[in-house]
Amino acid sequence: MILEALEREGVEFIFGYPGGANLPIYQHLPEHPKLKHILVRHEQGAAHMADGYARACGKPGVVFATSGPGALNLVTGLATAYMDSVPMIAITGQVASTQVGRDAFQETDVIGATSSVTKHSYLVTNIDQLPRVIHEAFHIATTGRPGPVLIDICKDVQQASAERINTERLDIPGYQLNGHVNLDRAREAARAVANAERPVILAGHGVILSHAEAELREFAEKAGAPVGTTLLGIGAFPVNHPLSLHMTGFMGTGWNLKAVQNADVLMMVGMRIDDRVTARLADFAPKVKTFIHIDIDGSEMGKNVRPHIELVADAKNALEAMTPHIGELHEGRGQWFSQIDAWREEHPLKYTHSNGHLQPQDVLIDMYRRCRSEAIVVADVGQNQIWAALWWNYDRPGLFLNSGGSGTMGFALPAAIGAKIGRPDADVWCVAGEGGFVMTAQELSVAVEHQLDIKIVLLNNFSLGMVRQFQDDFYGGVRSQSELTHMPDFVKLADAYGMPAVRVDTFEEIGPALDAAERTKGPFLIDFRIDPEANVYPIVPLGKGLNDFWEAPDK
Amino acid sequence: MTFLHNEPPHPPAVAARPEPTSPQGGEVNRPQERVRVLSVLVEDGSNTLSKVSGLIRRRGFHVLSISVGPSHQPGRSRITLQIDHGHAEADQVRKQLERLVEVIQIEDVTGEDVHSRELVVAKVSASEVKGLVERGAKVLDTGPDGTTVEFAGEGKDVCDFINELIRHGVLDVARSGPVVMRRTA
Numbered sequence: 095m096i097l098e099a100l101e102r103e104g105v106e107f108i109f110g111y112p113g114g115a116n117l118p119i120y121q122h123l124p125e126h127p128k129l130k131h132i133l134v135r136h137e138q139g140a141a142h143m144a145d146g147y148a149r150a151c152g153k154p155g156v157v158f159a160t161s162g163p164g165a166l167n168l169v170t171g172l173a174t175a176y177m178d179s180v181p182m183i184a185i186t187g188q189v190a191s192t193q194v195g196r197d198a199f200q201e202t203d204v205i206g207a208t209s210s211v212t213k214h215s216y217l218v219t220n221i222d223q224l225p226r227v228i229h230e231a232f233h234i235a236t237t238g239r240p241g242p243v244l245i246d247i248c249k250d251v252q253q254a255s256a257e258r259i260n261t262e263r264l265d266i267p268g269y270q271l272n273g274h275v276n277l278d279r280a281r282e283a284a285r286a287v288a289n290a291e292r293p294v295i296l297a298g299h300g301v302i303l304s305h306a307e308a309e310l311r312e313f314a315e316k317a318g319a320p321v322g323t324t325l326l327g328i329g330a331f332p333v334n335h336p337l338s339l340h341m342t343g344f345m346g347t348g349w350n351l352k353a354v355q356n357a358d359v360l361m362m363v364g365m366r367i368d369d370r371v372t373a374r375l376a377d378f379a380p381k382v383k384t385f386i387h388i389d390i391d392g393s394e395m396g397k398n399v400r401p402h403i404e405l406v407a408d409a410k411n412a413l414e415a416m417t418p419h420i421g422e423l424h425e426g427r428g429q430w431f432s433q434i435d436a437w438r439e440e441h442p443l444k445y446t447h448s449n450g451h452l453q454p455q456d457v458l459i460d461m462y463r464r465c466r467s468e469a470i471v472v473a474d475v476g477q478n479q480i481w482a483a484l485w486w487n488y489d490r491p492g493l494f495l496n497s498g499g500s501g502t503m504g505f506a507l508p509a510a511i512g513a514k515i516g517r518p519d520a521d522v523w524c525v526a527g528e529g530g531f532v533m534t535a536q537e538l539s540v541a542v543e544h545q546l547d548i549k550i551v552l553l554n555n556f557s558l559g560m561v562r563q564f565q566d567d568f569y570g571g572v573r574s575q576s577e578l579t580h581m582p583d584f585v586k587l588a589d590a591y592g593m594p595a596v597r598v599d600t601f602e603e604i605g606p607a608l609d610a611a612e613r614t615k616g617p618f619l620i621d622f623r624i625d626p627e628a629n630v631y632p633i634v635p636l637g638k639g640l641n642d643f644w645e646a647p648d649k
Numbered sequence: 650m651t652f653l654h655n656e657p658p659h660p661p662a663v664a665a666r667p668e669p670t671s672p673q674g675g676e677v678n679r680p681q682e683r684v685r686v687l688s689v690l691v692e693d694g695s696n697t698l699s700k701v702s703g704l705i706r707r708r709g710f711h712v713l714s715i716s717v718g719p720s721h722q723p724g725r726s727r728i729t730l731q732i733d734h735g736h737a738e739a740d741q742v743r744k745q746l747e748r749l750v751e752v753i754q755i756e757d758v759t760g761e762d763v764h765s766r767e768l769v770v771a772k773v774s775a776s777e778v779k780g781l782v783e784r785g786a787k788v789l790d791t792g793p794d795g796t797t798v799e800f801a802g803e804g805k806d807v808c809d810f811i812n813e814l815i816r817h818g819v820l821d822v823a824r825s826g827p828v829v830m831r832r833t834a
């Protein structure tokens with residue numbers, strides 16, 4: 095019944111793990127060869143795989159887990175997907191409906207534990223609810239602002255059978271989609287950008303989720319407005335475009351931050367304007383006369399920044415509606431561009447290439463030279479994430495995947511596995527620090543079992559690098575519990591899982607190691623032992639405004 | 650303008666034994682502009698109330714009173730909420746609640762022209778309750794140990810009524826929290 099419903103929803107892959115409370119589902123799985131099940135090694139891995147799958151191919155990722163500990167192991171993965179608006183369906187087994195509330199074996203209030211990290215959730219205690227619930231869940235997960243939906247199904251319901259009922263009609267009175275664009279506001283917003291002397295557009299993940307990159311580009315080009323992206327918005331606007339400001343936020347590029355801080359009109363599309371984007375809110379974009387905010391989720395309006403013009407709409411529809419109204423541009427635009435060019439020269443991205451240590455930027459630059467825009471990069475969390483974001487010129491959506499909102503260490507490996515399954519045609523590179531990597535390293539088995547062609551790039555700095563940098567820079571230089579002194583030999587670890595791997599200590603070895611990775615069919619790991627003192631720059635000191643960013647020191 | 654705008658909010662709607670020294674039931678002083686009154690139509694469900702209250706807590710808001718009951722439509726209930734929205738923008742409470750799939754409709758009736766009614770049921774030790782009856786209370790029963798009375802009114806009247814109760818030697822009070830309805834005229 096459940097599996098048939100999933101087939102009807104067009105599900106191809108399920109990432110899951112069996113246990114007492116979902117065995118009735120697993121019993122019937124072999125009867126459904128069209129549903130390919132990936133047996134993970136930990137349920138968190140399943141959630142991140144489903145997440146990476148969804149981010150890479152756009153279809154909702156599906157997860158199975160058993161009750162109690164199984165379902166709870168999903169929580170971090172659900173939170174990660176929820177923060178980044180990723181469509182996902184989690185189906186968890188629950189104890190029999192007659193046992194609910196009695197502290198039965200492996201009973202946990204999963205709905206209670208996951209309500210705050212799911213877009214919606216259902217407890218199914220009766221078989222008659224099931225077809226409607228599954229159909230509704232897919233609808234809710236994939237429409238509007240997407241997100242994970244959890245269905246907790248009691249074991250006796252999994253064993254019951256019911257008449258197949260018609261699920262075509264959806265009636266969810268509490269779920270309204272914001273489809274309609276307020277045309278007056280759209281015109282007003284377009285004119286405000288056109289009339290601005292110093293306009294800036296910032297684009298977030300919403301632009302990617304709504305497939306609005308072409309509309310954004312057209313609008314920006316016609317309105318002559320430079321475009322920066324958030325960490326999750328990377329790919330929404332090509333980094334190589336003359337109007338690109340690259341990444342914004344507290345680890346954004348210097349010229350981006352200068353532009354934001356001097357803009358008179360700031361238009362923000364498909365983003366939450368969180369603290370990582372604004373840094374100290376009171377100092378954010380102080381010269382702006384008109385904030386424009388476009389987002390499909392009305393609750394984002396005024397949550398952090400009160401917009402002068404708000405458009406609650408899908409980014410694509412909104413931009414489409416705005417472009418025809420751009421009209422004449424402010425005559426000061428040329429001056430604004432030359433000012434931004436000057437900032438770009440004054441505050442370039444930089445690093446010290448030859449200090450005797452391997453530099454992470456050298457690794458990424460070589461990787462980018464090989465792949466150009468043809469590969470998917472899945473980053474973990476920490477310094478590796480920001481380096482992978484900044485030192486690669488992503489020119490399309492869907493090429494850079496990371497846990498931006500939740501910052502979940504251990505995301506990269508399982509998400510890269512999911513991405514490869516969702517996009518088997520694409521090269522997939524997993525970039526991770528050694529700290530985050532070992533949090534979910536057990537999923538190497540999955541990569542080997544399915545001979546997935548993913549290349550794992552460890553940027554191994556013998557520490558929790560981002561934490562170490564924060565301690566050095568903002569916490570009195572006290573390196574408390576951030577040095578990872580006892581870590582496995584990663585080449586041997588990969589070998590133990592049956593995966594080829596090499597270690598790289600010098601600049602000269604980068605090329606041959608990447609050659610080997612590219613030549614090898616199936617998974618491959620490279621342990622790049624990088625400069626333990628390498629830092630991420632620019633960075634805005636904690637508690638400071640965007641103006642106060644620090645740059646890489648000249649050595 | 651109703652009491653909701655002019656008066657300090659009344660104590661949380663739990664069965665309370667007001668302290669004689671603190672006729673406001675120990676209520677903290679809350680800036681009135683931070684209080685919103687919402688009338689929320691929801692789908693019945695075992696999880697609905699916990700989702701609503703969980704969301705309010707998670708977003709840093711604070712429930713001052715809540716009353717729930719079935720609406721006239723089958724399968725739907727109406728929740729009346731008084732919420733302190735803290736540092737968030739006033740409208741955030743409504744917008745966040747709107748995101749819940751269980752929430753069908755929300756009306757922000759803060760400071761609106763509404764009828765607001767709250768019910769008090771109290772036991773007083775005195776058998777002489779003329780003063781209370783003059784204020785509009787109804788006697789429910791009388792026994793050797795005292796009298797049970799009920800009173801319904803706006804929050805301000807309810808507060809005054811409770812102060813009066815205290816003078817009569819109150820034994821116990823149960824208070825409902827307000828329900829509101831837009832005025833017809």
Ligand SMILES: Cc1ncc(C[n+]2csc(CCOP(=O)(O)OP(=O)(O)O)c2C)c(N)n1
Binds near residue numbers: 478479530531
């Ligand atoms: C699950 C989890 N725990 C803790 C953190 C806090 N944290 C953020 S970055 C970081 C260091 C990551 O170290 P590593 O994985 O080695 O990557 P690096 O920064 O060195 O590139 C930590 C501990 C987190 N983001 N996620």
